[in-house]
Amino acid sequence: MKEYWNDNDFSRNTRHKKRKRHTPHGFTLILCCCLTAVILAFGLTVNHIPPAADTQPDAHLSENIVTNTDFDTSLAADEQSITDETAWCLILVNKWNHIPEDYEADFTELANGQLVDTRIYPALQEMLDAARSDNVYPVVVSGYRTVEKQQSLMSEKIAAYKAEGYSDAAAVFKAETWVAVPGTSEHQLGIAVDINADGIRSTGEEVYKWLDQNSYKFGFIRRYPADKTEITGVIDEPWHYRYVGIDAATEIYNQGICLEEYLNKIN
Ligand SMILES: [Zn+2]
Known part of the structure; x- marks a missing residue:
């Protein structure tokens, strides 16, 4: 949610910047001074906004994604917690x-x-x-x-088949019908x-x-x-x-x- 609110702040500041661009030029000097002060104030704020609007054309799309992600994540988190209880044994x-x-x-x-x-x-x-x-x-x-133990069981089985006269390949094939390949x-x-x-x-x-x-x-x-x-x-x-x-x-x-x-x- 933090990012979502940051995006809202960002959008608000973007709007202010647009307003600045649409300011008429024929106003009085006082008004210009006031606007300059306002612009400077916003300029300082803008410095604290990480992404610039122009380099972030998909800002709103990103915002939607963030919002949806928050929603989906909470759902996924619920599912995950249910899954987590059983995942290890399944x-x-x-x-x-x-x-x-x-x-x-x-x-x-x-x-x-x-x-x-x-x-x-x-x-x-x-x-x-x-x-x-x-x-x-x-x-x-x-x-x-351990994987080493499983490997040694496999090696013993292969050796036993070879001792019975099986070829290397045949011994491995036969052994794998009895002993799981390490990792499996x-x-x-x-x-x-x-x-x-x-x-x-x-x-x-x-x-x-x-x-x-x-x-x-x-x-x-x-x-x-x-x-x-x-x-x-x-x-x-x-x-x-x-x-x-x-x-x-x-x-x-x-x-x-x-x-x-x-x-x-x-x-
Ligand atoms: Zn077993």
């Missing part, structure tokens, strides 16, 4: 959408040393507690990964976790089934269902859970869609 990362280079988050360390985004920690803990109260014992085996893994966000069974009190099958049926209540989705591999670009991973918030998770679960389909719907 960020799309897949082989076609890389993690923003400036992505930052705070992390919380789990008892076993894995890190997760601090914002998902309470929901994750609640989900794990709920599973245990149903006599299902999950373990988070992988949380946040949700683990680099810290809002995705791989969950296995503890191997003693529960089997993987029991844990995956419980998560599949209950995770949405805590805001998590089974990110890579078997029937969505063409859309997600990732093979069936019953252990990989991703936080999206309870509303999105519930809709995704109820409609049997994947995150890409959900985001397509709401955008």
Whole structure:
């Protein structure tokens, strides 16, 4: 609004300048002196106006733009604040959408040393507690990964395929079906976790089934269902859970869609 009012001041002074140009020349000396004094006064004021009228032909257009921008910005700010509450947990990362280079988050360390985004920690803990109260014992085996960690997982996988006799290109191709290319893994966000069974009190099958049926209540989705591999670009991973918030998770679960389909719907 500050700029808007400055523009109004500017317009007012512009009008005064025009009046000066239209002043008749046959007036009395006294009147001329008065006008000279007035002009000088305005001249001093004009010195404090940043843009000159003649070099600002679109001053009124600019003013309108500023005014509209103020209005739109306030709307956008409202939308932004709504979006901001969910944007972080609805960020799309897949082989076609890389993690923003400036992505930052705070992390919380789990008892076993894995890190997760601090914002998902309470929901994750609640989900794990709920599973245990149903006599299902999950373990988070992988949380946040640095780009270096993701790269080393990729290198290990490529080396393993080469050791099996695959060519360099074939090994890379095979590895990329199992390991996300660095920059495209949700683990680099810290809002995705791989969950296995503890191997003693529960089997993987029991844990995956419980998560599949209950995770949405805590805001998590089974990110890579078997029937969505063409859309997600990732093979069936019953252990990989991703936080999206309870509303999105519930809709995704109820409609049997994947995150890409959900985001397509709401955008
Ligand atoms: Zn995973």
